[in-house]
Amino acid sequence: MGAGMRRGLVAVAVLAAVATAGCDGGTGPHRVVKGTPPASPYRGRLDVPTKELDGSGPRALRLASGAAGRALECDGEIYEGSGPDGWTSSEGGDTPEAGLDLYFDMVQPDLPAHGYRVERREKDRVLYSFDVDGRTKVAVVVAKDQKNRPGWGPETSASCDPAELPVSFTKGWEIWTDRAGGRVPVSRLTSSPGPEHCGWQSAHFLDLNGTTYARDPEGVLGVDLLTAPYRGHARVPAGAHDTGYRYRHWRLWLTDDKATAYVRTSDGVEAWPRLAQGVGCK
Numbered sequence: 001m002g003a004g005m006r007r008g009l010v011a012v013a014v015l016a017a018v019a020t021a022g023c024d025g026g027t028g029p030h031r032v033v034k035g036t037p038p039a040s041p042y043r044g045r046l047d048v049p050t051k052e053l054d055g056s057g058p059r060a061l062r063l064a065s066g067a068a069g070r071a072l073e074c075d076g077e078i079y080e081g082s083g084p085d086g087w088t089s090s091e092g093g094d095t096p097e098a099g100l101d102l103y104f105d106m107v108q109p110d111l112p113a114h115g116y117r118v119e120r121r122e123k124d125r126v127l128y129s130f131d132v133d134g135r136t137k138v139a140v141v142v143a144k145d146q147k148n149r150p151g152w153g154p155e156t157s158a159s160c161d162p163a164e165l166p167v168s169f170t171k172g173w174e175i176w177t178d179r180a181g182g183r184v185p186v187s188r189l190t191s192s193p194g195p196e197h198c199g200w201q202s203a204h205f206l207d208l209n210g211t212t213y214a215r216d217p218e219g220v221l222g223v224d225l226l227t228a229p230y231r232g233h234a235r236v237p238a239g240a241h242d243t244g245y246r247y248r249h250w251r252l253w254l255t256d257d258k259a260t261a262y263v264r265t266s267d268g269v270e271a272w273p274r275l276a277q278g279v280g281c282k
Helices: 004-020 060-072 096-107
Strands: 079-082 115-122 127-132 135-146 147-158 189-193 206-208 211-215 242-249 252-256 260-264 269-274
Touching: 060 079, 060 135, 060 147, 096 127, 096 135, 096 147, 135 260, 206 260, 211 260
Parallel strands: none
Antiparallel strands: 079 147, 115 127, 127 135, 135 147, 189 206, 206 211, 211 269, 242 252, 252 260, 260 269
16 A cells, blocks of 8 residues: 555545634634744745656655745654646635635645744745744745736645644544654554545554554455454564554554554454555545
C-alpha cells in the first residue's frame, strides 16, 4: 500500500471532522485574524518558481510548493505541498482574502479553515500563515492576475505534519503518542478505520514507517490480502519489545522481524498481520 493510499484511508476518517471544524460561515471564526507576528517571519521571495517531480517525498513537496514550502517552520519534514492551478475570471477574488477563500473552495484541504494571519504582503502576492506557538505550520501564498489565474487566488500552499496542528483540529485523526507523551508524526505512524466504500469499515489499519498492518475481526479483507491470519486473542512472543507508542488503550509491541504488530488492549493482546504487497481499495 503506497503513501497515497495510506493517506487516503486516513482522510476518509477525518473528512467529517474537517467539514465540521472548517466551516467559515458569517457567524463562525474568521478566516483571517490579526494574530501575533512570529519571532522570525519569512523574509524570502514570494515568487519562488515551482517544479513538479515524480514522487511525494519532502524534496518533491518543497519544490512543488515554492515560497509556501519555504515559509513553513515544521518540527519534522513538510507533509503536503502543491503549486499553482488555473481558474476562470469569474472565480478569481477581488481581494487577497477572497483569494484565500478560493483556495479552500478549490482544494478543500484537510487543514484548519480559519485563524490565518498575513505574514508577508507584496504588491501582487500575500503570504498567509497558520501558526502554532508562534511557528508557521500551514502556509498559503495567494497571487493576483497571474497567467491563467485572473484576480486573486492561491499560487502555492504547504503544511506540516497533522500531528503538529492543534489537538482541537485533529480530533478526527488517530494520532499516537510516544513514551514521553509526545504526538508522533502521522508520516511515521498512523491508524484509521477501513474505508466504507470498500466494505472494510470493520477493519482497522496501522501504518508504521511504510509497513501496514491490519485488524480484521470480521474477516472482510480475506486471506489473500493478509500475510497471516488476524488473531483477536494472542500472546506477546518472547523477544518482542514495547515500542512506547500509544493510542488510547492500545499499546504497540513488535518483534525484530516486524512481521506482526502486537497490540495490547484493555482486554488482552491482538495480533495484527502485515498487509500483502500491492493491496489497494478501488
